[in-house]
Amino acid sequence: IGQVAVEIKYQLKSLSQRRSEPFTPEDNIGFGRIRTDHMFLMDYDNGQWLNPRIIPYGPLPISPGAMALHYGQAIFEGAKAFLHSDEEIYTFRLDKNTERLNESAKIMCMPEVPKEMQMQAIEALIDVERLWFPRQTGACLYIRPFLFATEDNISVRSSQNYTFCVMLSPSGAYYPEGNNNAISLLISKTYHRAVSGGTGSAKAAGNYAASLRAGIAAKEKGAAQVLYLDSTNQRIEEAGAMNHFHVLKDGSIIIPEFTDTILKSITSQSVLALGELLGCNIRQETVYLDKFIADIESGDIVEAGGFGTAAVVSAVGHYIFEDGTKLKVGNGEVGPTTHKLYALYSAIQTGQHPDELAWLKQV
Numbered sequence: 001i002g003q004v005a006v007e008i009k010y011q012l013k014s015l016s017q018r019r020s021e022p023f024t025p026e027d028n029i030g031f032g033r034i035r036t037d038h039m040f041l042m043d044y045d046n047g048q049w050l051n052p053r054i055i056p057y058g059p060l061p062i063s064p065g066a067m068a069l070h071y072g073q074a075i076f077e078g079a080k081a082f083l084h085s086d087e088e089i090y091t092f093r094l095d096k097n098t099e100r101l102n103e104s105a106k107i108m109c110m111p112e113v114p115k116e117m118q119m120q121a122i123e124a125l126i127d128v129e130r131l132w133f134p135r136q137t138g139a140c141l142y143i144r145p146f147l148f149a150t151e152d153n154i155s156v157r158s159s160q161n162y163t164f165c166v167m168l169s170p171s172g173a174y175y176p177e178g179n180n181n182a183i184s185l186l187i188s189k190t191y192h193r194a195v196s197g198g199t200g201s202a203k204a205a206g207n208y209a210a211s212l213r214a215g216i217a218a219k220e221k222g223a224a225q226v227l228y229l230d231s232t233n234q235r236i237e238e239a240g241a242m243n244h245f246h247v248l249k250d251g252s253i254i255i256p257e258f259t260d261t262i263l264k265s266i267t268s269q270s271v272l273a274l275g276e277l278l279g280c281n282i283r284q285e286t287v288y289l290d291k292f293i294a295d296i297e298s299g300d301i302v303e304a305g306g307f308g309t310a311a312v313v314s315a316v317g318h319y320i321f322e323d324g325t326k327l328k329v330g331n332g333e334v335g336p337t338t339h340k341l342y343a344l345y346s347a348i349q350t351g352q353h354p355d356e357l358a359w360l361k362q363v
């Protein structure tokens with residue numbers, strides 16, 4: 001690991017140029033669209049991580065027989081860094097993302113990338129790209145580490161070679177609606193994201209490829225994403241890019257319990273920890289679809305939404321069924337509990353609220 005740090009520093013010295021003021025605060029940067037100038041790369045061969053480097057962002061040479069392209073051995077993470085009023089950049093719970101990348105790696109039979117190496121790689125890259133930090137209101141530097149199989153072999157087995165890459169994207173809100181407007185979710189009984197014993201709890205590329213058909217169905221019905229059920233269509237699992245939550249009349253917040261078909265959202269885990277800190281009742285339960293619908297209709301459930309790094313805390317105003325009928329939650333807009341949670345979470349991330357749980361790390 002020490003060697004990696006030394007090599008990263010060496011690479012930093014040899015970087016050709018740094019860009020200044022790449023865009024103005026008025027630009028609409030969207031989510032995940034913009035890249036910065038550089039990326040981090042490191043290769044895995046013979047049981048070792050080799051050649052850590054930061055180089056200009058650009059196409060990667062990859063063999064057509066690379067196993068990631070055929071059998072989908074590819075995983076990724078999503079984290080964020082924020083610019084605070086002291087003009088310093090802070091990563092948010094990056095250690096949790098590095099741990100989860102390794103959990104995904106285990107599930108997908110890939111080598112782990114030591115946590116310290118991941119941290120050093122990401123921090124070094126952010127350091128190089130400081131001037132890319134977007135100054136738009138609510139914007140961040142989205143961090144996308146990913147790991148994929150590069151061995152040129154078409155046997156179905158795990159690859160012996162891999163590349164670990166990190167790229168950065170100056171980003172705003174994930175949904176075009178922004179976080180001050182509610183989205184709709186399609187409740188799908190046709191499409192499923194994951195089955196027990198499968199790879200649903202890994203942040204594996206294939207899970208997202210498998211969700212595209214359902215995503216198109218959602219768009220056709222006017223929904224932003226799909227709310228997935230378990231394969232028996234009884235329990236609520238999660239949405240395409242966020243965990244799910246709902247708020248009861250008494251203010252309790254319920255998140256479906258983590259199973260091997262749900263990605264263990266770092267945002268959900270953070271909200272649960274905040275609940276403990278603030279003495280709020282935020283808990284995980286098995287959520288049955290029939291009861292969920294009945295409780296919305298009776299007014300026992302007053303708000304609902306999703307948690308995720310990209311989505312932050314997003315309100316769900318309507319559920320849409322496959323026959324096109326709609327179910328409104330509360331008044332169909334962002335409710336007070338969801339709004340309060342979003343405001344608190346964002347305030348911690350951006351340094352406007354004390355970081356009592358030490359989630360931020362200065363780069």
Ligand code: PLP
Pocket residue numbers: 078238239240241242243263264265266267268307308309310
């Ligand atoms: N569920 C899925 C399927 C996701 O892609 C994401 C996004 O990362 C989440 C949940 C939310 O997880 P996190 O809060 O760790 O970003």
Ligand code: COI
Pocket residue numbers: 077078079241308309310311
């Ligand atoms: C994230 O929230 O970081 C994600 O990875 C979701 C997504 C954009 C797929």
